Amino acid sequence: MNTIRNRYDAPPGQKLGDMVVLVLKGLLLSGALTLLFFVVASLAWRRATAAEQSMLDGPNWVLSTAYLTALVPTMAAVAILACRSLRWRVVMEDRHLALGWACGLARKVSYADVTFLRLGTVGEQVRVAGMRPRVVPVSIEHGSGSRFRIWLREADAAQLFAGLRDRCARAAAIDRDGRTYRPPSDPGGAGRRRLAREMLIWGGGALGVGTLILGAALFASGAELGPENALAHARTEVYRILGAIQGIALIAFGLRTLNPGPPSTGPAASGPAGRTPDG
Numbered sequence: 001m002n003t004i005r006n007r008y009d010a011p012p013g014q015k016l017g018d019m020v021v022l023v024l025k026g027l028l029l030s031g032a033l034t035l036l037f038f039v040v041a042s043l044a045w046r047r048a049t050a051a052e053q054s055m056l057d058g059p060n061w062v063l064s065t066a067y068l069t070a071l072v073p074t075m076a077a078v079a080i081l082a083c084r085s086l087r088w089r090v091v092m093e094d095r096h097l098a099l100g101w102a103c104g105l106a107r108k109v110s111y112a113d114v115t116f117l118r119l120g121t122v123g124e125q126v127r128v129a130g131m132r133p134r135v136v137p138v139s140i141e142h143g144s145g146s147r148f149r150i151w152l153r154e155a156d157a158a159q160l161f162a163g164l165r166d167r168c169a170r171a172a173a174i175d176r177d178g179r180t181y182r183p184p185s186d187p188g189g190a191g192r193r194r195l196a197r198e199m200l201i202w203g204g205g206a207l208g209v210g211t212l213i214l215g216a217a218l219f220a221s222g223a224e225l226g227p228e229n230a231l232a233h234a235r236t237e238v239y240r241i242l243g244a245i246q247g248i249a250l251i252a253f254g255l256r257t258l259n260p261g262p263p264s265t266g267p268a269a270s271g272p273a274g275r276t277p278d279g
Contacts, residue, residue: 008160010088014135014151018086018102026078033070079103087150090140092163099140099148109142114168116141116194119161120176122202136176140164141194174198178256203257210250217243 010018082102089100097114100106118139136157140148152160158176165173165181170188172195173181180199183191217240 005159005163006092008090008150008152008156010151011135011153015086015088015102018088022078022081022086025081026074029077030070030074033074037069087148090138090148090150090160092160092167097140097164107148109140109148111167112170113142114140114164114171115143115190116198117161117164117168117171117173118198119157119174124176138164141171172198199257203254205254206250206257207254210247210252210254212247213243213250214247217241217247 083105084101086102087099088102089098089106091098091100091106093108096111097109098106099109116139118137120136124133134154135151136154137149137151138157138160140150142148150160151157161173161175164171168183169185170183170191172183172186172191174195175181180195182195186192220236220240
């Protein structure tokens with residue numbers, strides 16, 4: 001008997017990677033705060049030594065004091081970043097979603113407030129299918145544009161996406177292959193407007209950038225022929241060919257995004273059985 005899964009947690013490897021990135025952010029923030037405190041402390045130290053003999057040993061003392069002082073707000077900032085950026089859990093309850101952070105906090109969102117869902121990233125749609133990563137993001141937008149993104153294994157991400165589509169009747173959606181899904185029930189039109197904006201931003205942007213790259217590749221002047229610059233000419237031609245291929249790929253992606261065909265409105269085939277979109 002198949003059971004309906006309601007809780008999804010990020011895999012341990014993703015959690016470890018998120019923590020490493022967070023530590024790096026903390027180190028960068030610590031360095032920036034140290035520089036700020038060092039400048040302020042240096043000015044105060046110079047002013048004190050100019051007035052009278054100070055007990056300070058010199059800039060090294062100032063630098064170490066600035067670093068130790070910077071550690072306090074750095075640790076507080078890292079804790080705040082962990083609570084606001086590490087999104088590791090989604091629980092689908094009967095009446096709402098529970099979006100959880102690393103610190104144990106969770107925000108409850110009604111299914112009716114979800115306006116847009118995306119499985120995967122836009123960049124995946126231009127890549128070869130065999131090169132796709134095994135950890136996939138699921139993006140959930142709700143309210144007035146607030147977005148929650150969680151990275152899950154492929155099967156978990158697909159199952160969560162299907163379950164959300166079945167429950168969030170007012171949400172438009174785009175899957176990993178670029179297929180669009182119109183909301184089954186959208187009285188205010190928020191889901192349709194969000195889907196149109198998404199298609200216009202990425203499709204129009206890709207079309208414009210692809211046209212510029214293709215034009216630069218086709219009409220850029222290459223190096224003059226000659227024995228002394230044959231290598232430079234060959235390198236330029238390779239760059240032009242690669243640029244033309246990239247431009248054509250972006251143009252094709254833009255056209256496909258702007259004209260994806262009739263959106264689907266039916267429930268997700270791989271979603272939990274027995275669930276229909278709420279009205």
